[in-house]
Amino acid sequence: MIITKTPFRVSFAGGGSDMANFYEKHGGCVLSTSINKYCYLSIHPYFDSHYTLLKYSENELVDDIAKIKHRIFNSVLNEYGVSGVEISSTADVPGGTGLGSSSTFTVGLLNTLSCYQGKFISKGKLAEKACEVEIEKLGSPIGKQDQYAAAYGGLNFIRFNQDGSTSVAPIVMQPGTYKRLEQNLMMFYTGSTRQANSILSEQKKNIDDEAKAKNLIQMCRLAEQMKEALEQNDLSSFGELLNDGWTLKRTLASGISNPEIDRTYELAMQNGALGGKLLGAGGGGFLLFYCEPDKQECVRLALGLRQFDFAFERDGSSVVYIGDKYWG
Incomplete structure (x- = not known):
């Protein structure tokens, strides 16, 4: 089994400037921090390798990953070619509360599957890939700040450049x-x-x-x-x-x-x-x-x-447990 945890975020200023139709013209930036509230994902081989079981707010048991209803699960599992597994998702806060839950989940899922397949993925690549899944493939009307906040962790100033690149700089303070x-x-x-x-x-x-x-x-x-x-x-x-x-x-x-x-x-x-x-x-x-x-x-x-009590966190998306290792 492999378990990951990925933090939710609090955005202080600049939200909206992370959308492409703005930053491609003007450049954008946000100030945000990740917090010690997390989305947890676990993965291990399913008992019957002909099936894939997903546990989130609903349960899905499918014999073909193309049949998965959950849009993010469907996109990522099909791209990675991972099936015959059981994946469970739990979180400290529900979706729809303004803490970046959808992107936190996407970042966490990508990190989990990369680890499951024995592949290292950098924080920058993790954020970039999550943006590709949510914005380009699934067409969500969102920006890029949540993916970078969840992947990197910490109190950061994130700049969205006109050429599409993104830079993440920690705030230096006493x-x-x-x-x-x-x-x-x-x-x-x-x-x-x-x-x-x-x-x-x-x-x-x-x-x-x-x-x-x-x-x-x-x-x-x-x-x-x-x-x-x-x-x-x-x-x-x-x-x-x-x-x-x-x-x-x-x-x-x-x-x-x-x-x-x-x-x-x-x-x-x-x-x-x-x-x-x-x-x-x-x-x-x-x-x-x-x-x-x-x-x-x-x-x-x-x-x-x-x-709602919370504290800052600095780690970003991370693998917290690797048991008996199975490579996808």
């Missing part, structure tokens, strides 16, 4: 600042999940609108400023820039926010948060806030929502 940033972030579950594709499809179309594109260019500038604030150990500015970024993000598509999310956000700001944002495409999932420790209890009581 250890004390890194720890305080981690402690000053609060995440709350809104109580609802959402399907991101409709919001992302609208956002992708809106990029061609001049005003929307200008806002996205400004969001990239904010990501640069947030990077500089962290490098200068200026966390107050980081929190305020987080608020500026959310204000701009809400203009990119109609479904990003709603009255209940707006009300909750304003309540947090009135009770001491310096800034925040809804994670992911919008419409539901998790709200993130930057708040100094002495104000956190006020925010917690005012919102009355379930707080």
